[in-house]
Amino acid sequence: MRKVRRHSEVPEATIHRLPRYLEKLKLLQAMGVEDVSSRQLAESLDIKASQLRHDFHYFGGFSRPGRPYQVGKLVPALEKIIGVSEPQPVAIIGAGHLGQALANYANMGVQGFPVRGVFDANPRLVGLEIRGQPVRDMDQLEPVIAQEGIRIAILTVPAPFAQEVTDRLVKAGIVGIVNFAPTDLKVPKTVAVRNERLAVGIMALSFKVKCILEGDCGTE
Amino acid sequence: MRKVRRHSEVPEATIHRLPRYLEKLKLLQAMGVEDVSSRQLAESLDIKASQLRHDFHYFGGFSRPGRPYQVGKLVPALEKIIGVSEPQPVAIIGAGHLGQALANYANMGVQGFPVRGVFDANPRLVGLEIRGQPVRDMDQLEPVIAQEGIRIAILTVPAPFAQEVTDRLVKAGIVGIVNFAPTDLKVPKTVAVRNERLAVGIMALSFKVKCILEGDCGTE
Numbered sequence: 001m002r003k004v005r006r007h008s009e010v011p012e013a014t015i016h017r018l019p020r021y022l023e024k025l026k027l028l029q030a031m032g033v034e035d036v037s038s039r040q041l042a043e044s045l046d047i048k049a050s051q052l053r054h055d056f057h058y059f060g061g062f063s064r065p066g067r068p069y070q071v072g073k074l075v076p077a078l079e080k081i082i083g084v085s086e087p088q089p090v091a092i093i094g095a096g097h098l099g100q101a102l103a104n105y106a107n108m109g110v111q112g113f114p115v116r117g118v119f120d121a122n123p124r125l126v127g128l129e130i131r132g133q134p135v136r137d138m139d140q141l142e143p144v145i146a147q148e149g150i151r152i153a154i155l156t157v158p159a160p161f162a163q164e165v166t167d168r169l170v171k172a173g174i175v176g177i178v179n180f181a182p183t184d185l186k187v188p189k190t191v192a193v194r195n196e197r198l199a200v201g202i203m204a205l206s207f208k209v210k211c212i213l214e215g216d217c218g219t220e
Numbered sequence: 221m222r223k224v225r226r227h228s229e230v231p232e233a234t235i236h237r238l239p240r241y242l243e244k245l246k247l248l249q250a251m252g253v254e255d256v257s258s259r260q261l262a263e264s265l266d267i268k269a270s271q272l273r274h275d276f277h278y279f280g281g282f283s284r285p286g287r288p289y290q291v292g293k294l295v296p297a298l299e300k301i302i303g304v305s306e307p308q309p310v311a312i313i314g315a316g317h318l319g320q321a322l323a324n325y326a327n328m329g330v331q332g333f334p335v336r337g338v339f340d341a342n343p344r345l346v347g348l349e350i351r352g353q354p355v356r357d358m359d360q361l362e363p364v365i366a367q368e369g370i371r372i373a374i375l376t377v378p379a380p381f382a383q384e385v386t387d388r389l390v391k392a393g394i395v396g397i398v399n400f401a402p403t404d405l406k407v408p409k410t411v412a413v414r415n416e417r418l419a420v421g422i423m424a425l426s427f428k429v430k431c432i433l434e435g436d437c438g439t440e
Contacts, residue, residue, distance in 0.1 A: 019423030083430030104317060199243075
């Protein structure tokens with residue numbers, strides 16, 4: 001194994017592909033697959049094998065040349081790199097449709113992110129049960145985060161409230177925010193934010209739809 | 221302007237950045253900003269200016285060397301490339317929490333994707349009004365797609381139903397599917413699929429949270 005690089009040396013695009021590799025490998029593992037070549041794994045994710053090997057090289061490569069990856073070893077290795085070997089409890093702020101969809105999403109727990117708190121400012125939503133958990137009032141935010149040791153929050157509040165809630169989260173010790181509010185957040189450098197934009201995905205798709213409709217997709 | 225490349229020559233990663241450029245530029249436009257340098261635009265999106273210029277070169281570059289981009293010209297140019305100059309009507313299949321969140325998301329229409337049909341197989345959801353639109357029964361799927369000229373569908377049904385619904389969508393003339401169901405879809409080569417995985421975003425964030433907690437983020 002080559003030396004594992006520091007986090008800061010790993011390109012953003014590689015970081016975003018790691019969870020896709022892990023998700024696919026867990027699916028293969030569930031199907032009983034033991035070995036997978038870089039070509040097979042890459043093709044199933046619609047990327048080039050050279051790209052996949054390049055990504056893996058940042059973490060030591062995981063394989064001897066010419067040998068397939070062992071799924072049973074690669075899954076825990078990637079889990080450790082991504083930081084999901086241990087469950088990471090998360091809080092969901094905003095229990096509207098999107099917040100409820102996320103809280104209801106069974107895979108959150110399976111994929112290492114058990115939901116340990118759901119919060120909303122709307123009294124009509126407070127007390128509602130989602131998967132056995134009550135929606136709590138916003139005044140419970142800080143105590144629950146402290147009590148459950150939550151470091152990651154998922155933000156699904158309306159844009160005008162997003163910064164105010166973010167400031168409270170940062171003060172309460174949150175170091176990672178998945179932001180579904182359609183606005184940019186100001187956070188200290190010691191807090192990571194990932195902006196999720198529901199419309200960005202459909203726009204990237206639209207580009208391909210356009211080429212299909214115009215017959216300009218080439219021979220690929 | 222250099223020759224605009226064929227769609228098939230544009231790398232996947234560039235395609236995924238185009239909507240992020242457009243979203244940011246529209247925000248700048250709304251704020252009254254007229255000119256923006258590649259450095260400013262890139263920094264606001266946390267990418268390198270050289271990366272941004274490289275992406276734009278696939279479409280002619282948009283600017284003379286040393287001159288800033290004109291926001292008012294760049295927005296329609298990107299809209300045309302992405303295929304959102306004209307509104308693209310979309311259908312949402314599955315009116316659970318996620319489907320309702322998407323149907324309720326006002327920005328869908330603003331960003332060029334007006335929702336023209338929401339469908340569900342659950343009789344308790346059929347007839348529910350979301351933003352003035354009824355949830356329709358699945359037997360209305362094909363006639364509404366034909367009548368509204370819908371070419372893009374957003375799939376939020378449970379995984380076990382995803383392939384069956386996909387087959388119907390493809391037969392009905394859909395050429396692009398945003399897939400929120402946690403399963404892979406089989407489609408002909410003439411149909412584009414974009415898999416959205418709610419947990420992938422939080423995993424990419426987790427990688428950064430880990431480096432923050434371990435103090436291994438480097439000096440960046």
